[in-house]
Structure formats: structure tokens, C-alpha cells
Amino acid sequence: MSQSVTTQTEQGLYINPEALTAHLPALHYQNDALHMEQVSITEVVKHYGTPCYVYSKQAILAVYQAYTDSFASLNHQICYAVKANSNLAVLGVLAQAGAGFDIVSRGELMRVLAAGGEASRVVFSGVGKTYSDIEYALNQSIGCFNVESISELTLINDVAKALDKSAPISLRVNPDVDAKTHPYISTGLKDNKFGIAHEDALVVYQQAAKLSHINIVGIDCHIGSQLTEVEPFVAALDKVIELVHSLGKVGIELRHIDLGGGLGVRYIDETPVSIDEFANALLPKLSKLGLTVFFEPGRSIVANAGILLTQVDVLKPTEHKNFAIVDAAMNDLIRPALYQAEMAVIPSALPNNGIDTEGTQPWDIVGAICETGDFLAKDRLLSLATGDVLAITGAGAYGFTMSSNYNSRPRASEVMVADDRHQLIRKRESIEALYADEVLWQG
Numbered sequence: 519m520s521q522s523v524t525t526q527t528e529q530g531l532y533i534n535p536e537a538l539t540a541h542l543p544a545l546h547y548q549n550d551a552l553h554m555e556q557v558s559i560t561e562v563v564k565h566y567g568t569p570c571y572v573y574s575k576q577a578i579l580a581v582y583q584a585y586t587d588s589f590a591s592l593n594h595q596i597c598y599a600v601k602a603n604s605n606l607a608v609l610g611v612l613a614q615a616g617a618g619f620d621i622v623s624r625g626e627l628m629r630v631l632a633a634g635g636e637a638s639r640v641v642f643s644g645v646g647k648t649y650s651d652i653e654y655a656l657n658q659s660i661g662c663f664n665v666e667s668i669s670e671l672t673l674i675n676d677v678a679k680a681l682d683k684s685a686p687i688s689l690r691v692n693p694d695v696d697a698k699t700h701p702y703i704s705t706g707l708k709d710n711k712f713g714i715a716h717e718d719a720l721v722v723y724q725q726a727a728k729l730s731h732i733n734i735v736g737i738d739c740h741i742g743s744q745l746t747e748v749e750p751f752v753a754a755l756d757k758v759i760e761l762v763h764s765l766g767k768v769g770i771e772l773r774h775i776d777l778g779g780g781l782g783v784r785y786i787d788e789t790p791v792s793i794d795e796f797a798n799a800l801l802p803k804l805s806k807l808g809l810t811v812f813f814e815p816g817r818s819i820v821a822n823a824g825i826l827l828t829q830v831d832v833l834k835p836t837e838h839k840n841f842a843i844v845d846a847a848m849n850d851l852i853r854p855a856l857y858q859a860e861m862a863v864i865p866s867a868l869p870n871n872g873i874d875t876e877g878t879q880p881w882d883i884v885g886a887i888c889e890t891g892d893f894l895a896k897d898r899l900l901s902l903a904t905g906d907v908l909a910i911t912g913a914g915a916y917g918f919t920m921s922s923n924y925n926s927r928p929r930a931s932e933v934m935v936a937d938d939r940h941q942l943i944r945k946r947e948s949i950e951a952l953y954a955d956e957v958l959w960q961g
């Protein structure tokens with residue numbers, strides 16, 4: 519009988535660790551000890567300390583494979599969105615599996631190349647590409663620029679002309695579709711800064727067709743992140759298909775259609791549409807088009823392949839609230855502070871008294887940063903002692919990549935596991951490195 523993942527009581531939210539991990543293929547408890555693949559978390563902490571991000575290689579590859587299997591009937595290219603997790607080891611594993619990449623900066627392109635990715639399988643998104651970004655990308659012969667404005671289009675043409683090259687482009691169309699997600703990560707509405715309004719796109723394509731050093735290859739759209747329903751994707755696709763037909767009528771033929779990323783994941787007990795359901799909803803429409811289809815998934819590939827490990831340093835019960843001060847903070851994982859994201863916090867060792875709300879107390883899991891917004895979870899029923907190691911699940915996406923050095927805190931180490939092996943893939947930053955490039959005023 520399957521146990522329920524959450525129990526909400528008046529005091530707080532209880533997350534059953536075994537029921538939660540039953541939904542997370544990378545994680546399981548063995549003899550009451552949390553394991554990722556065959557590696558015990560205690561072993562990881564012994565080697566690398568905390569805070570530490572840990573990623574499962576198999577979990578990353580399994581989702582990548584699920585995408586390729588679900589769209590096997592079409593010519594397609596999965597361009598993993600590097601911003602979700604840009605560690606070279608993660609990029610390398612995906613590059614070896616044949617992935618392309620979606621990038622938004624020269625830095626991300628350099629990472630992809632350093633990890634063995636192919637420039638020809640890269641799409642370059644982002645609203646503020648600079649002359650030197652474009653120049654670098656053209657010199658690397660990247661696959662496509664996803665163009666977000668007319669001024670960017672002219673800039674790309676100018677750079678391509680100066681280099682005597684032809685720039686492959688798509689226009690990123692803003693379809694004005696509500697992605698029904700957190701407003702900060704919704705990108706396909708008129709009010710958002712992204713893309714070219716779908717009403718204007720035909721005219722802009724016609725302008726692009728007249729530019730000497732522009733080669734129109736596709737059309738693109740990305741409406742937001744952590745979408746749990748399929749309807750907004752379908753609504754956006756319908757608008758893009760309408761445009762593909764209008765473009766055909768004026769003699770502009772495309773090679774690919776790029777539907778962006780955005781598929782949501784289950785953090786605690788959300789029920790996002792599965793990759794299969796997503797594919798089934800889109801395939802009938804896509805297969806009629808005869809175009810290669812690109813996707814740019816980020817979160818869905820890496821979120822549940824990763825955890826953030828943190829140790830309880832101080833327990834501070836007060837009359838009103840109990841605070842567990844841990845060694846990770848908002849600088850390590852900003853999603854709870856920035857989006858009020860609810861992420862699961864589970865023990866690395868199950869308490870002896872079994873797992874239910876018995877013996878637990880409500881805790882706010884907070885960092886040591888001088889901000890009231892510095893929390894990782896609030897009102898969670900847990901049984902805690904100083905020195906306990908906790909795992910924050912779903913932390914593989916937009917975790918390390920959004921981390922900072924606020925309060926002069928070095929960024930966490932990162933580890934990858936595969937089967938029974940673990941390997942450091944980024945060493946913990948040293949404190950000296952934080953100010954190594956700073957210079958005293960010479961006065």
C-alpha cells in the first residue's frame with residue numbers, strides 16, 4: 519500500500535521520507551540510510567563535507583532518454599538548458615549522450631565547448647546578446663540564434679557581415695499565453711520582456727529575409743518554467759503553427775520549430791504532466807509540420823537528479839518558532855527565498871522511532887545569513903538533533919547555478935555519483951578565492 523507523501527497538521531507539514539523517495543528514482547533508503555544510486559550519503563558527507571550538491575548521473579540520463587524516446591517518431595534535437603545546471607560534468611554526460619544545448623551567454627557556450635558539446639547543436643537564447651557574444655558564437659559556428667528583438671536581428675546581421683558569415687536564426691515568438699506558473703518565471707505573456715509579439719512576427723521575418731547575412735532556419739517559443747499542465751504548451755504551439763503556415767505563404771520556409779523548455783517537476787506532491795503525456799499532446803500537431811523539432815528542457819532533466827546536503831549547526835527553539843540553523847543558506851539555494859518554492863527536506867538517516875509525525879516538532883530550516891528571507895523551508899515536522907545531515911531534494915536545477923557569495927560565503931562543493939562511485943565535480947570554493955581578484959585602494 520502506498521503511503522501518502524505529506525501530512526499537513528496544525529503545527530506544520532510532515533513529509534514522509536520513504537514515500538517521497540519512492541517518486542525519486544535516484545534516491546532510496548537502505549537500512550534507514552539515504553542513498554543516491556548505490557552510494558550512501560554518509561559516505562559522501564565523510565568525503566566532501568557540507569553544504570554539498572550531489573547529482574545522479576543515471577537520473578540525468580534517464581530523463582534525457584525519456585525525451586528522446588517520447589519524440590522518437592520525429593526528427594528532433596534536445597537542447598538541454600544550461601542555466602539549470604552548468605557544471606562541466608553534467609554538460610559532459612549530456613554531450614556524450616548526444617544532447618544539444620540552449621545557452622544564454624558566452625560563458626555558457628564556453629562551458630558547453632569545454633565539456634565536449636558540439637557548437638552546431640547549440641541554440642543561443644536571451645534578450646541581451648552583445649556584439650562580442652554574437653561574434654564569439656558565430657566564430658564557433660553555433661546552430662542557431664533565437665532572436666528576441668528587431669535591434670538584435672540587425673546587430674546579428676552587422677556582426678555576421680563584419681565576419682563575412684551567414685548567421686542562422688529563429689525568431690523567438692511571444693505567443694501571449696499564460697503558462698500558469700510563478701510570475702517570476704513566466705516568459706510568454708505580452709508583459710514579459712521575452713520574444714517578439716506573435717502579431718508582429720510575420721513582418722519581422724519578412725524584414726529578416728531581406729538582410730544580407732541572415733539565414734532564417736527556424737521559429738522558437740518558450741513560455742515559462744515549472745509548467746505542470748499541458749494546455750499552455752498546446753496553446754503556444756497552435757499560435758506558432760499558425761505563423762509557420764503564414765510564413766510558408768510568403769515563401770519563408772523553415773527547417774525547425776523550437777518549443778523551448780518549461781516542463782515542470784514534482785518537488786513534493788505536485789502532479790506535473792509526464793514527458794510521455796507532453797509528447798502525446800504535441801506529436802499529432804508536430805508530425806503534420808514536417809519540421810525538425812527542438813526542445814530546451816532544463817529543470818525536468820536535472821532537478822530530481824540532485825540534492826543539497828546540509829548539516830544542522832544550531833537548534834534554536836523559541837516560544838513562537840523553532841529554528842534549525844543549517845550550514846546551507848539562501849546563497850546556496852535561493853529558490854525558497856525568491857519564489858517561495860516549497861522543497862522537501864528529508865533526513866539522511868531515518869530516526870529510530872520510525873517515520874511518522876510522532877516525535878517530530880515543527881522547524882523552520884534557515885541559514886546563517888543576515889536576512890529574514892534566508893530560509894530553506896518553513897514549518898516542517900522533523901525530528902532533529904545538532905549534527906544531523908539533511909537532504910533538500912529537487913535541488914539539481916537552479917540550485918548551484920543561482921548560488922552566490924553573499925555574506926562572503928564560499929560556494930558549495932558538487933559531487934556526481936554513478937552506480938557505487940562518487941566523484942568531486944567541483945571543489946568547495948576557498949574563502950581566499952572570494953577576494954583574490956580584489957585590489958586595495960592605492961592611496
Ligand SMILES: Cc1ncc(COP(=O)(O)O)c(C=O)c1O
Pocket residue numbers: 599602620643644705740742743744778779780781814815816817818
Ligand atoms: C529560453 C529558455 N529555454 C529553456 C529554458 C529552460 O526551462 P526549464 O528549466 O523550465 O525547462 C528557459 C528557462 O526558463 C529559457 O529561458
Ligand SMILES: N[C@@H](CCCC[NH3+])C(=O)O
Pocket residue numbers: 601703743744853857915916920
Ligand atoms: N530559476 C527559476 C527558473 C527560471 C527559468 C529561467 N528562464 C527556478 O528556479 O524556478
